[in-house]
Amino acid sequence: EDGVYGFLDDEMPLAALAPDSCIVLDSLSKKVAPGLALGFIVSPPRLRESIMAAVRSGGWTASGYAFAAGQRLMADGTAAELSRLKRIDAGRRQQIAAKHLADFEIQTNPKSYHLWLTLPPHWRSQTLVAAAARRDIALTPSTTFAATPGHAPNAVRLALAAPPMEQLDLGLRTLAGMLSATEEDFDSTE
Known part of the structure; x- marks a missing residue:
């Protein structure tokens, strides 16, 4: 499930209805800023190892700055406020x-x-x-x-x-x- 623009609506994500069948992809780039390239994957437990191996093999990783900025913006409520304003x-x-x-x-x-x-x-x-x-x-x-x-x-x-x-x-x-x-x-x- 692509949840990148999901923050704009109140619809329940498919993953809430079928958590054992959905892989959710999300990012802070649409919610916060295009330059904040920090993505997230939430998957059923049975798929986590395979997904982590695929991500590692593709060389995908968050930069230290993106990770720290994303963590701070989510923790202090800035990401939530930016999402509200974008709605x-x-x-x-x-x-x-x-x-x-x-x-x-x-x-x-x-x-x-x-x-x-x-x-x-x-x-x-x-x-x-x-x-x-x-x-x-x-x-x-x-x-x-x-x-x-x-x-x-x-x-x-x-x-x-x-x-x-x-x-x-x-x-x-x-x-x-x-x-x-x-x-x-x-x-x-x-």
Whole structure:
């Protein structure tokens, strides 16, 4: 179970329901700071030795600094407070997205930093990604997430966490305007 963004929601992790069947991967990089590369693995007791051997054989280890910083930030409550503030931030960003993309089909958890935008029939994912990039808006086409080539829906994934709020607001407003126009209005020669 990937619990890296689990702190944004109150959903019970699968591991709480099936502790003998789940391996949980988590990290402080999303909760605290991207540079704090400190990960965690929680596994059923029967798998611990195998997992520890795999981790050791891959040469994965936390630096002394990351370990000490992570330990201190968790012990003094800083990690929990940063998680709380990021939950508020994610909700605000989702509200901005919902406002600007209200006329379009989106799928999301209103507590997350991402959303899935199904494109109007007159747009193709790759074309929109290219047109948006020319306006400094980065989108990820659905093909990136397709398990089988050629079976991706006509959609894009939006990551809402990185830009400052004003830039996010402008980018989403611009994107909504683009979606309302046709592909031909944004051809590759502009």
